[in-house]
Amino acid sequence: MLYAEALTLRQGGRMVSRDLSLAFPRGAITALVGPNGAGKTTLLRALHGEHPLAAGRIALDGEALNPTTRRRWQARIGYMPQESRAAAGLTVLEAVLLGRAGTLAFRLPEAALREAAALLEEFGLLDLAGRDLTTLSGGQRQMVFFAQCLARRPEVLLLDEPVSALDLRHQQTLMRALRRLTEARRLISVVVLHDLNLAARYADRIGVLAEGSLRVLGPPAEALSAPLLSAIYGVGVRVLWGEDGHPMVQALV
Amino acid sequence: MAVLSRRRLLAASAGTLLAAPALAAPLRLQGLDGSTAALERPAQRILLGFYFEEFLAVGGTEALGRVVGLSRAAWKDWRPANWAEYVKVLPGLEAIPDVGEVEVGTFSVEKAIALKPDVAILGDWQVRGLGTEVARLRNAGIPVVVIDYHAEQPARHIASTRLLGQVLGEEARALRLAEDYEAAIAAVQVRLAAARRPRPRIYIELGSKGPGEQGPSYGDHMWGALAKLAGGDNIGRGVIATWGPIAPEKVLASRPEVIAIAGSEWRQHPTGQLMGQGVRPEEARARLRGFLRRPGWQGLPAVREGRVHAVYQGASRTLADFASVQYLAKALYPDLFEDLDPQAEYLAWHARWLPIRPTGSFMLGLG
């Protein structure tokens, strides 16, 4: 279990989040949603150990995060930032390998190569292994970076808006893969999403953040309530029930 | 061929001199920069960096046959007509390999070594310009003898001349040249000392850039030192270290009583001061008048009293510069040195010691 207790986060002198407490269980996807500036990315970075805590503590299976344990902490986490830069001159396989950059010896061990290739195969990208990263589509690139994340064999996945720039098909592909892997490997997955319906479909629990505080944390049916969403987004909202049993959020115009 | 000195080349820590059936005892020479050079006997293969006419005066024209390399630009480019005159008389001059010139950075140590000289004769100014490169010549087994006429100190002129004499094996001739020089300078100094006059202020400029741009003036060096020997108060003294331009307003503020513009045979420059071999007096005077048109110069004492002169750059930093000293003394104290004819003395010196008969303008006034 990943715990965050009474977190207070500051950015540039401004208070971003106050007194946040959340728990993220294993084998489940927790989606973080909310308006821009709600502090979702900052929270994610704090969970990664990158953003200093003004107050509160974070612990994974009882082991607390502090400056001395940071390196070990970060080795257990796969963090996927929003940015999607690709450098020409790197192949897809090399990009995945870099997930384990900290542990690689000078000569690439056969095992590392095979593992990276296996990850690509799992995502159906193996035939792209030798291609230059910049020749891939946005959706394919995100999948590669996702694979890179997983190459670290993390216990925790922190994904910051992994599908915002992707088309419909690739959104589904990535989220399905995330679901599959979270369950199969009993990962703790925390995903920041803008698309409420995507969150409703794939997340086990949704945490709604607004202005730095947690409004609700629970299963989609519970968390996505029309009055709450209207209040925090400032626009009229209607929640419907889809045929597959997931709630669907619609903005009222 | 001095084969014996070659054996020291490969060892970085120079070994001892091998005993050799030398025809003369090894010479230990003290250069004008304080360095010492050891020669085994009067040299047969000489690399000559500068002071070409002094070399020929001391060694005679046969000495040219011993020169295996020289810094050609320092002669041909700086005194082109003078070079041409020498080539007419000594055609072998053109064939002597060029090792490059220090001031423009083309001096090649590699070329110098490849010519296998027994000794390199370099001017102090060249050694300063070369910096650490000189050590390479020495490490390659080539002794470097440093001489200096630029400082315009009679003692250094004499020491340099005698060094040349030792290197060339013409000590007697060198001694005569040195003594003549000393005597000529002393004659001027004696008259000045007896007269006890206040020193007139003098401004000397190398007019290579023409009236439009400020050419270098001198501190206690070159023309500045010559002016001092001639009894003048050089306005560049204390302002300039060796040579370099003075600000135009400083010239005006110092109100020089005598002005001398040095020139050479630079025909490619349209307004620079022309002087030297093949230069007619009217040409030289015309160029000199150009300088008078500088802003503020009409008001200077020197210009108002017509005490503006042109001198030859080639007649400085040379054994023949005693004539320049005489000329400047005459310009500064016309009544004291009425009996002197410096230009005639200059030509007579050439007739006695060198193979060319210069014709042209070497020192004149607007008068």
Place this chain on the structure above:
Amino acid sequence: MSAAITAAVAAHRARERRRLAMLAATAAVLAVSLVLDLATGPALLPLREVVLALSGQPGADETVSVILWSLRLPMALMALVVGVALGVSGATMQTLLDNPLASPYTLGLAAAAGFGASLAIQYGGWGLPPVLAVPGAAFLATCLACAVILGVGRLRGMAANTVVLAGIALLFLFHALQSLMQFRASPEVGQQIVFWLLGSLAKADWHNLAITAAVTAIALPLLMRHCWALTTLRLGEARARALGVPVAALRLGAVALISLMTATAIAFVGTIGFVGLVAPHLARLCIGEDQRFLLPLSGLMGALMLSSASVLSKVIIPGALVPVGVVTAVIGVPFFLWLILARRLPG
């Protein structure tokens, strides 16, 4: 293990082998350049003599041996060592600072060295022999510049742009100071300063070659230790941080190391520009962004550039020696422009 995985792995290994071959090929061309460098020079020695003297056979002319062993060989080897130092420094800087224009020159390190050398030349080495004073002052000035850049950078958490801008600011400052020195200097001193600024291999001897080679030989493996971290940086700072790369610490350490290496090299040969900028781009075109290969190839390309520039500087005007810094710029610039236009260099 599926056949497809084996194929992908094999393809990668093949890629690695190709890159190794690229390194070997460059090294071979470099060897040719080295030989040419030894065979050419102002003394216009015949090739037969050169070969005899190199092989140490008894029939060799002693003067030729001197020229070869104490003049040409140190110069040719210095071209290699300095080229490697500048190439690797440029590549590392471009990666670390995420800027294709970063190089020891553009960050003001070379200009600082030039200023230090000018000071030493002007003030006669403050009593020390010039052979110590000039390189020493150049070295110290570069270290000072490095300290300023890193100091300013640290105030902003070693952000890439801050470091680059600080470097450029120093470039302008030291250029201006250099010009001031030249302006105030007497003509002989001014000449020496100018020739130092143009860059020249002519001052190379076995001593300063040994020092430069030693410093480079120590710094290179220290940099190569971080080649995976550097490769990761190519994916962007955020992603690299996410993957556990200590970006700020890496920048601090690597820039300091690079400054040391380039300061030593420039201290002895003067400002030779452009090699540190262009060699990494050349290498990147050939070999990609895997820093295990890019760093060594940048070094080899740098050495090749400088070595061939040295050869050209001797043959352009037979019997004369064009300063090598002039050749690298005059040949390097059109070549670089051609690269940009023809091959669409990655930005």
